[in-house]
Amino acid sequence: MSFAELLAAALLILSALVVVRTSNAVHAALALIANFLVIAAVYVGLEARFVAMTQVIVYAGAIVVLFLFVIMLLSAAQANVGKDLLPGLQIPAILGSVALAGVLVYALGRFSAPANPGVLNGGLPQALGPLLYTPEKWLYALLLVGFLLLVATIAAVVLVEPERIVPEASKPASEEKELVGR
């Protein structure tokens, strides 16, 4: 690895550790933005420029800002308040994630690339477009994902809708009489 790649890997690990360890939720979201921007730079180095741009626009620009908005809305910046019903979870969590890292590194270490790989064309939109918009390739999957996003938007609106105020006409008759008498 070159020096820039090592620096990017160190920044990725460091910002991820900040995301999972800091006690302030706003700091965690900001560290996540830093992580996503470094990942986008890594994508450019790995010949995936269109995915890098999508990463910056969708993840760092939209998703994390939505997270920040909800953190502010719920006044949930203090991440570790409240009673911990499962004390002593830290050590099993650390052991489990270290074991998971070992298994994943072992499994990925067994991967071997083919002798003569194909051409990526830098991962530009001109290279990805024919794959995305050809019916024999991924066109129908793209349409389905668009429909999924529509359903998710409607679901979010329905979920956060406040409870309806009961209109006057549907109230019980006795209550109505009382109101009229007054």
Next chain:
Amino acid sequence: MSWLVVSALLFAIGAYGVLSRRTAILVFLSIELMLNAANLALIAFARQWGSLEAQVVTLFVIAIAAAEVAVGLGLIVAIFRRRETTGVDELRGLRG
């Protein structure tokens, strides 16, 4: 090869966050970290294999993560309205 190792480490850090965090919003942030580790592995595979299909799959992962965040944050806001908390330890009943 080396980016695959980095993505494995990022995925394990995200799993640690999911297991150890107490607030639902931060559990969601850790899930995003894990999704990005998977994306990084896909892009590294695309580079080594010389095939663009993995990059297309990465775009789909990003779109589905956006949908998941919309629904998940809506759920968190709805739960907070009713329970005044988003702590995953205290939300034990499904009755609502």
